[in-house]
Amino acid sequence: MNTSGKRFRTEPSWVPWLFLSPFVITIAVFLAWPLIQSVLLSMQQTYGPKTSRWIGFENFTFLLSDPLFWKALRNTVIFACGSVFLQLPLSLGLAMLLNRPGLKGRAFFRLIFFAPSLVGLVFVGLMFALMFEKRTGMINVALHALFASFNPEFPWLQEYVMPALILAALWLYVGFNMIYFLAALQNVPAELMEAAALDGAGPWQRFRHVVVPEIMPVVSFVVLLSLLGSFQLFELPFILLNGPGPDNRGLTIVMYLYQMGFTANDLGYASAIGWVLAIMLGTFAFGQRLWLKREEKR
Amino acid sequence: MSSELTFSARQRLVLVPVYTLLVIASAVTLVPFVWMACSAFKNNADFFSSLFLPHGDGFLGIDWGRLTITNFKRLFTELSIGNALLNSFFLASVSALAATLCSAAGGYALAKFRFAGRGVVLNLVLVALVIPGPLLMAPGYQLIYKLGLLDTYAGLLLPGIAPAFGIFLFRQAAMNAIPHELLESARIDGAGELRIFFTLVLPLLRPMIGAFLMITFLGTWNNFIGPQIILQSPELFPLSVAINQLRGLYGTDYGMIMSGTLVSIAPVLCLFLLLQKEFIAGLTSGAVKG
Numbered sequence: 001m002n003t004s005g006k007r008f009r010t011e012p013s014w015v016p017w018l019f020l021s022p023f024v025i026t027i028a029v030f031l032a033w034p035l036i037q038s039v040l041l042s043m044q045q046t047y048g049p050k051t052s053r054w055i056g057f058e059n060f061t062f063l064l065s066d067p068l069f070w071k072a073l074r075n076t077v078i079f080a081c082g083s084v085f086l087q088l089p090l091s092l093g094l095a096m097l098l099n100r101p102g103l104k105g106r107a108f109f110r111l112i113f114f115a116p117s118l119v120g121l122v123f124v125g126l127m128f129a130l131m132f133e134k135r136t137g138m139i140n141v142a143l144h145a146l147f148a149s150f151n152p153e154f155p156w157l158q159e160y161v162m163p164a165l166i167l168a169a170l171w172l173y174v175g176f177n178m179i180y181f182l183a184a185l186q187n188v189p190a191e192l193m194e195a196a197a198l199d200g201a202g203p204w205q206r207f208r209h210v211v212v213p214e215i216m217p218v219v220s221f222v223v224l225l226s227l228l229g230s231f232q233l234f235e236l237p238f239i240l241l242n243g244p245g246p247d248n249r250g251l252t253i254v255m256y257l258y259q260m261g262f263t264a265n266d267l268g269y270a271s272a273i274g275w276v277l278a279i280m281l282g283t284f285a286f287g288q289r290l291w292l293k294r295e296e297k298r
Numbered sequence: 299m300s301s302e303l304t305f306s307a308r309q310r311l312v313l314v315p316v317y318t319l320l321v322i323a324s325a326v327t328l329v330p331f332v333w334m335a336c337s338a339f340k341n342n343a344d345f346f347s348s349l350f351l352p353h354g355d356g357f358l359g360i361d362w363g364r365l366t367i368t369n370f371k372r373l374f375t376e377l378s379i380g381n382a383l384l385n386s387f388f389l390a391s392v393s394a395l396a397a398t399l400c401s402a403a404g405g406y407a408l409a410k411f412r413f414a415g416r417g418v419v420l421n422l423v424l425v426a427l428v429i430p431g432p433l434l435m436a437p438g439y440q441l442i443y444k445l446g447l448l449d450t451y452a453g454l455l456l457p458g459i460a461p462a463f464g465i466f467l468f469r470q471a472a473m474n475a476i477p478h479e480l481l482e483s484a485r486i487d488g489a490g491e492l493r494i495f496f497t498l499v500l501p502l503l504r505p506m507i508g509a510f511l512m513i514t515f516l517g518t519w520n521n522f523i524g525p526q527i528i529l530q531s532p533e534l535f536p537l538s539v540a541i542n543q544l545r546g547l548y549g550t551d552y553g554m555i556m557s558g559t560l561v562s563i564a565p566v567l568c569l570f571l572l573l574q575k576e577f578i579a580g581l582t583s584g585a586v587k588g
Contacts, residue, residue, distance in 0.1 A: 102310070
């Protein structure tokens with residue numbers, strides 16, 4: 001029955017369900033069902049998808065004392081710090097350069113900076129694996145040419161795995177995050193900036209008291225995206241190092257999950273790692289909401 | 299633009315360091331691409347002896363005669379990289395078309411219909427958005443195994459035909475781009491719901507369709523972990539998995555690896571150049587409101 005009181009014939013009620021059916025079906029089969037299974041799996045020990053046995057919470061207690069998991073967590077946290085404290089300031093800096101009034105070729109520069117994010121992680125990993133080679137790799141050759149004291153045998157992929165990963169990720173993601181910052185900066189009302197300038201605010205004061213509060217919602221969103229992405233880092237080190245790297249120096253949480261699930265064939269332990277990861281990611285998302293709320297109250 | 303007319307010389311001077319920094323950053327961004335493209339056309343001896351192109355007496359001081367397309371020839375003859383290229387095109391096109399169509403339909407339904415259960419579906423979309431992919435890796439693999447879809451394209455494609463991310467983006471686009479009166483008058487004229495969707499709604503959603511086709515095409519093209527877990531037969535492998543295997547086969551043959559990488563990324567770079575405006579608009583549309 002039409003309760004809205006409109007004179008017009010409304011659509012039959014099955015129509016929206018028809019349009020939504022692909023989503024509802026795939027979400028039930030490929031999301032809800034595996035999600036339930038992952039809870040059950042996390043309490044089992046399996047060998048491949050066929051054989052399993054119940055072990056209760058043993059996966060989780062074992063995980064807490066598993067030195068490899070802690071190593072993976074440590075590496076992942078280092079990478080996340082690199083993303084938030086190196087990558088994002090560079091992205092914001094580039095966006096501010098591009099947002100200069102009177103700048104010509106903005107679209108052109110934006111296109112260049114964005115180009116690396118189109119390259120799949122596998123291909124970035126392969127490129128940088130060759131670029132980080134000792135002696136022959138482009139990075140050591142270039143650094144040695146710029147700074148004569150730089151050792152051309154610098155062992156990036158043997159000993160300095162995390163710095164190498166952070167550098168590769170810089171190349172890959174600085175331009176991507178810049179797009180968000182640039183969009184936010186372009187939304188800062190010009191009148192606000194002019195009014196602040198008329199009141200005698202210098203460039204730093206204008207940045208601190210006009211720009212920062214205006215772009216804060218987007219900044220918190222990008223920080224969250226960056227944390228979520230960093231904690232799910234897998235393919236880049238996996239390809240760059242062709243595995244976890246020497247002495248597991250490039251092992252990340254998701255790489256450990258993959259190894260446990262698909263090399264050691266214990267889907268149960270892999271699911272337990274997945275849940276611990278999900279809880280960490282959920283905490284970040286919750287933290288971002290709190291941060292935004294606090295900003296709004298100011 | 300009147301502001302440019304009143305631009306003082308001083309302000310113009312301020313832009314000099316800005317341009318300098320931007321040019322340096324652009325160079326750093328582009329050098330790996332240039333290096334890869336150069337490496338793809340070199341034989342292994344020249345790969346080690348020259349950083350970019352081999353020096354010689356030719357135009358620009360480069361020995362053009364030493365460049366070779368042998369790497370590409372070997373990729374397509376010794377290895378079936380042509381097959382992997384077709385697989386990637388097939389997978390990326392099918393998933394982009396299916397995901398875009400299903401997302402547009404679902405987003406439109408959530409934006410323009412009032413029905414019982416709408417709130418529940420909307421919450422489902424939001425929940426699905428925050429479920430991290432790695433959590434589903436092990437149980438998802440088990441499910442694909444139980445459905446008998448391991449080593450099939452169906453197992454790879456079906457889970458992604460109606461992504462929550464797409465439903466969300468298209469819902470926002472539909473709320474803004476489709477006037478309710480237009481739908482009402484089409485219904486009064488007796489147009490069927492499917493006809494309304496295909497002839498009225500889809501054309502109005504065109505900007506988002508362009509962006510989302512590109513996003514999903516790129517996502518599938520670059521996806522590594524999905525095919526790596528689900529596919530087993532080499533003849534089904536897309537480029538991402540096939541190129542990574544080059545390394546096992548031709549570990550020290552760097553020219554081969556770089557030419558394979560070039561073949562893999564050139565198509566998406568070209569596609570992006572054609573569609574970049576829509577793509578960036580689509581990327582930021584979900585984020586600007588925070």
